[in-house]
Amino acid sequence: MVDGAARSLTDLMAGAETVAGRGTARAAAAGDAIDGVLPRIVVEPPSAEAIADTLAWASRDSLSVVIRGGGTKLDWGTPPRAVDVVLSTTRMRAVLAHRHGDLTATVEAGAPLAAVNRELARHHQWLPLDPPSTDRATIGGIIATNDSGPRRHRYGAPRDLILGVGMARADGHLAKAGGIVVKNVAGYDLARLLTGSFGSLAVIVSATFKLFPLARTSRTVAIDIAGARELQSLASAFLASQLTPTALELELPPPRLLVRFESVEAAADEQAREAVSLAAAQGAKARVLQDGDETAMWDAHDRRPWEGRGAIVKVSVLVSDLGDTLTWLAEAAGIDDCEVTGRAGLGVLLIRVDGDAEAQARLLTALRQRIPVGRGSAVLLRGSRELKARVDAWGPIGDGLDLMRAVKQRFDPSGILNPGRGPGGI
Amino acid sequence: MNATFLGELDQIVGREGVLRDPTDLLTYESDALARLRRRPGVVVLPKTAADVQAVVRHCHQNAVPFVARGHGTGLSGGALPAPDGVLIVLTRLNRILDVDIPNQRVTVEPGVVNLDVTQRVAPFGYYYAPDPSSQLVCSIGGNVAENSGGAHCLKYGFTVHHVLGLEAVLPNGEMVHLGGATLDTPGLDLLSVLVGSEGTLAVVTKVTLRLVRIPEAVRTLLAAFPSTEDAGNAVSEIIAAGIVPAAVEMMDRLTITAAEAAVHPGFPSAEAVLIVELDGAKAEVAELFGLVERICRSARATEIQIARDGEERARIWKGRKAAFAAMGRVSPNYYVQDGVIPRTKLPEVLRRIRALEVESGLRIGNVFHAGDGNLHPLVCYDERIEGQGALAERVASEILTYCIEAGGSITGEHGVGADKVQAMAHLFTADDLETMQLVRCAFDPTNICNPGKIFPTPRLCGEVPGPYRRHPIERAGLAERF
Numbered sequence: 001m002v003d004g005a006a007r008s009l010t011d012l013m014a015g016a017e018t019v020a021g022r023g024t025a026r027a028a029a030a031g032d033a034i035d036g037v038l039p040r041i042v043v044e045p046p047s048a049e050a051i052a053d054t055l056a057w058a059s060r061d062s063l064s065v066v067i068r069g070g071g072t073k074l075d076w077g078t079p080p081r082a083v084d085v086v087l088s089t090t091r092m093r094a095v096l097a098h099r100h101g102d103l104t105a106t107v108e109a110g111a112p113l114a115a116v117n118r119e120l121a122r123h124h125q126w127l128p129l130d131p132p133s134t135d136r137a138t139i140g141g142i143i144a145t146n147d148s149g150p151r152r153h154r155y156g157a158p159r160d161l162i163l164g165v166g167m168a169r170a171d172g173h174l175a176k177a178g179g180i181v182v183k184n185v186a187g188y189d190l191a192r193l194l195t196g197s198f199g200s201l202a203v204i205v206s207a208t209f210k211l212f213p214l215a216r217t218s219r220t221v222a223i224d225i226a227g228a229r230e231l232q233s234l235a236s237a238f239l240a241s242q243l244t245p246t247a248l249e250l251e252l253p254p255p256r257l258l259v260r261f262e263s264v265e266a267a268a269d270e271q272a273r274e275a276v277s278l279a280a281a282q283g284a285k286a287r288v289l290q291d292g293d294e295t296a297m298w299d300a301h302d303r304r305p306w307e308g309r310g311a312i313v314k315v316s317v318l319v320s321d322l323g324d325t326l327t328w329l330a331e332a333a334g335i336d337d338c339e340v341t342g343r344a345g346l347g348v349l350l351i352r353v354d355g356d357a358e359a360q361a362r363l364l365t366a367l368r369q370r371i372p373v374g375r376g377s378a379v380l381l382r383g384s385r386e387l388k389a390r391v392d393a394w395g396p397i398g399d400g401l402d403l404m405r406a407v408k409q410r411f412d413p414s415g416i417l418n419p420g421r422g423p424g425g426i
Numbered sequence: 427m428n429a430t431f432l433g434e435l436d437q438i439v440g441r442e443g444v445l446r447d448p449t450d451l452l453t454y455e456s457d458a459l460a461r462l463r464r465r466p467g468v469v470v471l472p473k474t475a476a477d478v479q480a481v482v483r484h485c486h487q488n489a490v491p492f493v494a495r496g497h498g499t500g501l502s503g504g505a506l507p508a509p510d511g512v513l514i515v516l517t518r519l520n521r522i523l524d525v526d527i528p529n530q531r532v533t534v535e536p537g538v539v540n541l542d543v544t545q546r547v548a549p550f551g552y553y554y555a556p557d558p559s560s561q562l563v564c565s566i567g568g569n570v571a572e573n574s575g576g577a578h579c580l581k582y583g584f585t586v587h588h589v590l591g592l593e594a595v596l597p598n599g600e601m602v603h604l605g606g607a608t609l610d611t612p613g614l615d616l617l618s619v620l621v622g623s624e625g626t627l628a629v630v631t632k633v634t635l636r637l638v639r640i641p642e643a644v645r646t647l648l649a650a651f652p653s654t655e656d657a658g659n660a661v662s663e664i665i666a667a668g669i670v671p672a673a674v675e676m677m678d679r680l681t682i683t684a685a686e687a688a689v690h691p692g693f694p695s696a697e698a699v700l701i702v703e704l705d706g707a708k709a710e711v712a713e714l715f716g717l718v719e720r721i722c723r724s725a726r727a728t729e730i731q732i733a734r735d736g737e738e739r740a741r742i743w744k745g746r747k748a749a750f751a752a753m754g755r756v757s758p759n760y761y762v763q764d765g766v767i768p769r770t771k772l773p774e775v776l777r778r779i780r781a782l783e784v785e786s787g788l789r790i791g792n793v794f795h796a797g798d799g800n801l802h803p804l805v806c807y808d809e810r811i812e813g814q815g816a817l818a819e820r821v822a823s824e825i826l827t828y829c830i831e832a833g834g835s836i837t838g839e840h841g842v843g844a845d846k847v848q849a850m851a852h853l854f855t856a857d858d859l860e861t862m863q864l865v866r867c868a869f870d871p872t873n874i875c876n877p878g879k880i881f882p883t884p885r886l887c888g889e890v891p892g893p894y895r896r897h898p899i900e901r902a903g904l905a906e907r908f
Contacts, residue, residue: 101662101770102799124668146615159618160587167861175861176854181766182580183798183838185573185622186846186853187880188862189586192618200614202861213668236528240551242642244707267710316610320528346609347529374591374606397613400602404614406868423613 035079056172069138109140128155146196150247165191200422215262232323235344248345310354357386466507475631483599496565502843536567573622580797593632650696660725680791688752691745757806765829800838
């Protein structure tokens with residue numbers, strides 16, 4: 001049990017500055033609140049060593065620590081009970097190495113993704129991740145949440161691209177795993193263990209990724225579709241085809257499929273034409289977008305679920321269950337009360353559920369009941385405190401939960417890192 | 427081994443599923459790294475996941491170590507038996523349980539052969555992407571344990587990129603399900619840690635794999651170069667042009683000669699050959715393949731063979747995939763090394779290997795996954811000559827030093843196993859290794875699951891430390907803890 005509340009603010013500030021350096025700590029302000037909970041202090045260590053020292057101090061003094069990058073996803077999952085220290089990675093934002101000949105880069109955790117990609121673009125390469133808010137979302141936060149966007153269809157999520165990690169352990173030791181080469185099986189894959197761990201095991205201080213060349217040409221085929229079943233049927237037809245889209249997205253209402261092709265010009269054009277015929281064969285109307293229209297369309301798509309005020313649920317189902325899930329959703333929630341975007345080819349959806357907390361909770365519970373453990377999941381990302389008081393953010397974890405708890409115990413025996421907020425409430 | 431313990435094993439898997447006769451055990455003394463041998467206490471051949479669970483639980487209750495083994499093709503001694511331990515051989519768990527084409531996945535038991543997965547789904551237009559050279563015989567369970575790659579992992583990734591779900595028996599006999607049928611499952615990603623853990627965390631009993639659609643177009647060329655540097659430059663130019671080939675493989679003169687002698691793939695006589703394969707959309711492959719060809723020519727390729735059909739492509743790949751085994755044609759014994767370097771360090775590392783060749787007097791062939799920097803030096807020796815075996819081992823481990831100094835790794839796909847435990851301490855700090863052992867202690871606190879592998883020094887896990895509490899006199903500010 002953490003007991004930092006017993007300490008005075010002056011004590012906390014002095015303690016933090018002793019380990020992280022002068023001028024690195026300040027009292028938390030209203031803008032630092034996490035899901036309505038105001039932390040006591042914010043520490044911004046300037047180096048990996050200072051982060052490690054801060055953690056050693058926090059462990060010693062049993063202070064609860066929440067790690068913050070750009071702060072774009074801090075309200076995901078379970079709200080914290082009390083927070084002593086917000087440990088910010090904001091001073092660690094360097095691209096440490098871009099080995100363009102090897103298609104790899106090593107980046108500090110606090111670097112915003114968009115800034116990293118601007119630097120990598122000098123050599124016509126990029127880290128092919130496109131989650132929301134790339135201008136603010138940091139590498140560390142994106143790894144910790146394993147967050148991704150439409151291009152996951154082709155390039156995968158952070159867990160598919162990470163090669164190595166530098167971390168600060170709760171006890172203040174610095175350690176690394178993996179490396180800077182794209183192929184490496186020496187030792188346990190702790191980089192992937194930390195990916196999606198929501199700051200529950202260690203602080204990510206730097207990471208190495210596999211990169212890809214920037215595509216020369218992009219085309220997007222936007223297809224208007226009659227309903228959820230037709231959407232699933234067309235998505236399945238794209239999957240079964242030999243087309244190689246970088247994104248195969250759905251959105252509704254109204255139901256649309258967005259299929260993106262990025263390659264050399266001749267191939268992007270030819271595949272876009274084939275996609276139009278494939279849609280036409282199923283009676284759907286399609287048009288090809290490029291340049292400014294295309295970019296604007298994707299920007300709007302990426303913002304869509306997040307713009308409204310409702311709760312955001314991330315749902316993972318089999319592609320063959322997509323149609324049923326969407327149909328059920330439209331009936332249960334009413335088409336006007338929810339908005340959906342997502343990876344049609346991967347079965348991953350972001351659903352915004354509007355309405356009051358009781359209605360949202362009812363819908364989430366019913367949705368979870370439809371999905372047997374192991375055949376999908378529904379995780380509450382953003383939601384009001386009233387909603388999160390009614391339903392568990394994570395939902396059923398399955399029979400691996402005890403093992404996850406055991407791993408958490410070994411990594412963070414004092415339970416200072418994001419207490420209670422890790423996946424499954426670890 | 428204790429008769430009561432063995433009697434229980436008979437009960438679990440049936441008498442015919444337990445091998446204890448010394449001649450029967452001989453087969454299981456080593457995996458494909460034959461110089462490391464150890465006789466297992468007993469071998470069990472379970473037929474079901476429930477059998478595996480019962481065997482592991484029985485081991486746990488009796489504090490007997492166990493090692494899981496697939497088809498024994500591992501190259502790092504990962505399946506080297508534990509002395510007085512149980513070797514759990516999973517070859518009888520060999521069923522393909524479910525083929526789900528609409529969702530592009532299959533579920534298999536660990537003893538299923540890698541290539542059998544592809545053969546099963548090929549009629550539907552799909553394949554299983556990770557393709558280790560041993561794919562004709564190696565098992566999916568072994569692939570999961572080693573996070574196996576293959577020639578095509580540059581574009582398609584390793585086993586970890588293709589495993590969606592695992593059923594596994596923990597060292598205490600409990601069964602867990604990690605991941606699942608869908609892409610995202612909430613919770614810590616223990617699946618990714620289990621993949622590549624070399625059998626030290628659990629015994630996998632069921633695997634759900636992703637399938638990949640067979641591409642519209644595949645084109646393969648073989649280019650001969652006057653030197654490995656020239657071939658290396660061609661690879662750099664291909665990458666700089668923004669091309670991600672499905673595969674880029676390099677072989678040097680010695681390995682070309684060996685492959686030619688063994689399987690006659692019709693490789694040109696040259697200092698180096700490159701195999702470059704592109705796949706994907708027809709228009710993309712057509713344009714980029716032309717570019718690759720031009721790059722090879724301007725990088726001084728002396729000859730370029732372009733596969734005209736599937737048969738010719740198969741012939742080229744046969745030459746490459748047979749390279750290890752073919753070394754037997756040019757040397758009585760050889761040591762297969764597996765190291766990784768950042769690809770751009772290839773010229774420097776090859777120069778050092780050549781100097782080592784001269785200095786040691788042993789010939790060294792090189793097969794190289796040139797796209798991803800995975801180097802397979804083949805150190806030739808003759809065990810009949812006193813001291814050459816030991817020399818070859820020293821030479822092979824010296825090459826690993828070069829890899830580490832170049833910023834690479836001691837293994838790209840063969841694993842650490844029993845073979846490279848000492849090298850781990852050169853690649854990682856004590857803190858790094860201790861952090862990895864935290865995972866081990868969470869899974870296997872009593873250290874009975876494939877003990878002695880991966881880590882140079884075993885760690886006693888002890889009790890799980892409870893939450894730290896300050897002593898009352900610390901709380902009162904009367905004392906500090908240092």
